[in-house]
Amino acid sequence: MVHIERYQNKSVIDTFQTQDEIQFDPSSMGNGFVDRTESITDYDYFVYHTETEIENWSIQMSERYSDFVELKKYGKSIENRDLYALVIKEKSGRSDVPRVLIDCGVHAREWISHSTCQYFVGQLTNPDSPWSYLRNGIEWHVIPNVNPDGYAFSWTPTGRFWRKNRNPNNDAATKAAQKENGANNYGCGFSNGIGVDLNRNYDIMWSNTNMIGASQYCNQQSYRGAHAFSEPEAKFHADYMLGKRFRNFIRVHLTLPIRTNHIFGVS
């Protein structure tokens, strides 16, 4: 219970201040990051970590805890970053256990989502945690960062509220799809016209007309893409899921009042 107590002692205000300090101090943005993954046993699960740090942490977890953590790369993002999952299960245990998939960060700006996946893995691997027994009897697949390009961009000075991936949306397929959908190309290819909402890009209820909760316009936050699975981050993710027969799937979208008077909806 040590960790739960620690969590309770960490006030919400502290968390926000930490975030503000990291997020809005120009000296700690862009190229100025200090990699805080040097000592994996001291990894701080109570601050937000950069895209690079999350990847380094994932690699180091799989190396340090190789008896029960495996890093599985399942594709590449638009900007050629690795897409990966951490598979957690006692290798000495039963092999025919149910699989559960948890993924985080499909929407880049929802930083607490990425933190949730990391914290969960941290608890599963910590021998002092009461949760570590969950390594037995279940094969956990945790994807800590579904949308690494968007997340990296959300750490840049102008990108904090970025939600989509980073597809430039200026290719012929996008333009043809815009025309077919009766949408103009306004904004495609620059500023908010970059990126696809990955959570609107799956082939479930994706249609050319009357799609509710998604947009056919590039410059909208919920732009669904040129066609279903136009985005590698969504397609590789779906392939990964379909290849494994998961018992359960949890997609973590968590939102917080990140700045005063600014509350994101859960979507």
Ligand SMILES: [Zn+2]
């Ligand atoms: Zn979301």
